[in-house]
Amino acid sequence: MAVAPIIVHPPLGTGGRRVTAHGRILGLAYSDGDVIEFLRRAGLPDAEELLDDPSWVTWRGGRAHHYEAA
Template sequence: MDSAPIVVHPPTGSGGRRVTVRGEILGLAHSDADVVEFLRRAGLPDAEGLLDDSAWVKWRGGRAHHYEAA
């Protein structure tokens, strides 16, 4: 299990990245704005500041902040 509670998974073949919080799927993000909105809806109003904090967010596969198809 990852130590970071938020995981942004590798880009899918059609583009976008699945976002999970403690294993619960929040949605498929196509931008940082999508990730921030998912996290805001999950109760993290200051989510934008968390995206580059490795204690909170684990970016798997591909580069952080890139959502293009793998």
Template sequence: MSAPIVIHRPSPSGGRRVTIRDQIAGLARDDRDVEEFIRRAGLPDAERLLDDPGWVEWRGGRAHHYEAA
């Protein structure tokens, strides 16, 4: 089973698309954006989840990097 939160590869213009439980949450430009999407989805401890592979899968690039591809 894959993680419920997926942070996709950086886009050519910068930022990363974030999906939560297969629903698009938005385009994140930094970790704070991702944390806000997680909070809005009703999940607890957003800050702690970013480095938990059981919750978050970082695809196509290094974790915590949002610069243009």
């Protein structure tokens, strides 16, 4: 099974989720809009369509699209 190139990491205790692509930190997201902007800046103009595609994005820890601390 191939690993998705984009990882949205578990929510931090202070809120927000780290986003990485191929191991490179893209930023700390507090919303889907932040993730989309990070991916757009990384060269993926159709990033909104990729958020729920497991071949592109893996959501680790917590629920997908949830950014608040547990």
